[in-house]
Amino acid sequence: MLRAVRTRELLASAVTADGATITLFREPDGFVVRLGNEVLMGSRVSGSEREMAEVAAAALVGRPQPRVLVGGLGMGFTLRSVLDALGDDAQVVVAELLPCVVEWNRGVLAPLSQAALDDPRVRLETVDIADYLALHKSSFDAVLLDVDNGPEAFSAPGNARLYTPAGLAILRAALRPGGVLVVWSAFASNAFVKALARAGFNGAQMLTVRARSNTRKGSRHTLFVARSGSSKKPRPGGVSV
Numbered sequence: 001m002l003r004a005v006r007t008r009e010l011l012a013s014a015v016t017a018d019g020a021t022i023t024l025f026r027e028p029d030g031f032v033v034r035l036g037n038e039v040l041m042g043s044r045v046s047g048s049e050r051e052m053a054e055v056a057a058a059a060l061v062g063r064p065q066p067r068v069l070v071g072g073l074g075m076g077f078t079l080r081s082v083l084d085a086l087g088d089d090a091q092v093v094v095a096e097l098l099p100c101v102v103e104w105n106r107g108v109l110a111p112l113s114q115a116a117l118d119d120p121r122v123r124l125e126t127v128d129i130a131d132y133l134a135l136h137k138s139s140f141d142a143v144l145l146d147v148d149n150g151p152e153a154f155s156a157p158g159n160a161r162l163y164t165p166a167g168l169a170i171l172r173a174a175l176r177p178g179g180v181l182v183v184w185s186a187f188a189s190n191a192f193v194k195a196l197a198r199a200g201f202n203g204a205q206m207l208t209v210r211a212r213s214n215t216r217k218g219s220r221h222t223l224f225v226a227r228s229g230s231s232k233k234p235r236p237g238g239v240s241v
Contacts, residue, residue, distance in 0.1 A: 007028070008025050008026070008027050008028075011024045011108055012024045014100035016098060021036060024104050030044040031043040031108075031109060033101075041075055043075055043109075045211045045219075047209065047211055048184060048220075048223065049074060049078040050078070050081040052146065052184055053078050053080075053082040054085060055207070055225055056082065056142040056182050057082065059142065059180040060142055064089065065090065065091070066086060066089075066141040066142065067139065068091070068141060068143075068144065069094075069129075069140045069143045071144060071145045071146065072129070073094050073096035075105065076117070077113060078146060079116045080114060083116055083121060083122070086121075088121070091121055092119075092121055094117070095125045095127055095129040096125075097126070102124065130170060136174055137173045140174055140175055141176055141180070142181075143174060145171070145181065145182070146183075147159050147162065150222065151185060151189055151224075152189065163195070168201075169200075171199075175228035178227060178228065180225065180226070181225070181227070181228070182225050183223065184223060185221065185223070185224060186221055189224075192206075193205065196226045200228075201226035201227060202227045205225050205226070206222055208222055209222070209223055
């Protein structure tokens, strides 16, 4: 059971490969992960991560034995939602760069996702997602990418390569025909929608979703959605090019 606290409590910290400090706190409104002084994620703001999974799952209806890649474990909300939405024949690969994030999800954060990493359909890869994707062409029916703030304003500069033309080419090549890419972002970007189209994705669009579940209040996030191969109509409410 998750217990309430009245003050900020440091639970764990680690140093990333580029020398930055990443910390896990328990705070009055939930768990918070910071990189330096910047908030990377919080357990109270998970609506858009869950929406990512729902968008991808809707695109996979009717596909037997779907294979999904979740790029960025976070606090496990997207992974949990993917598992809940897919059948027993699905396989879900999680690519997470930071071992400490994996450790936290197996430990104090495990109740948030109902220990999603222990699901037999899940395979964990503690790797850089770009390197992993480059070795797995035409392997996935869906790729869900949530490794930074979005296609701009990176917390970790190394993530920028995923959103370049070369990075988008790797993402597209990793998808099977008609596969779907869903990219999480803290902000909207018409330029990135156009970049997806230039990279050969079909039906590139932008969806605005609530940051928190079950409320009409609070901030909003953006999901970029596109397909490889066959094109389908954009979801209502999306902006496409």
